[in-house]
Amino acid sequence: MNTVFLLVMLIGTAGWITSTVSLRVKSLQLQADRAERRLALVLDHLGIEEPEPAGMDEVRALIREDRLISAIKSYRRITGAGLAEAKLAVEALAVTVKKD
Structure with missing residues (x-):
């Protein structure tokens, strides 16, 4: 009984950690996307074009x-x-x- 309880608790904890990390990653991705859009607006405003990669x-x-x-x-x-x-x-x- 104790083993089953511990296993269920372990699985529940792993699920909680996974969902928490996933939400944090999504939040960081939204922040990065927002920063990229703002940077693009600043570059456009200043008339700066991003150089083309070599190759x-x-x-x-x-x-x-x-x-x-x-x-x-x-x-x-x-x-x-x-x-x-x-x-x-x-x-x-x-x-x-x-x-x-």
Whole structure:
């Protein structure tokens, strides 16, 4: 009986800790997103453009060759972006590259 009680208490405590940490991470992510939006507004106001990472010529060349998956992989390697972010960035870049 004591073992079952201790096991239930341990599982309950682990669940509580997990939910508390999860809520804190979400809160910190919201704060980081808010700070990034504010920074973007300040940079726009001052007319400052973020420099392009080195190696983007390789990504553009891969897009011109219609090798989008390779371009996404290269973009991720260069920028450290996640898959979804890299896919959106390469697709947006593809629109401008195809126009040229």
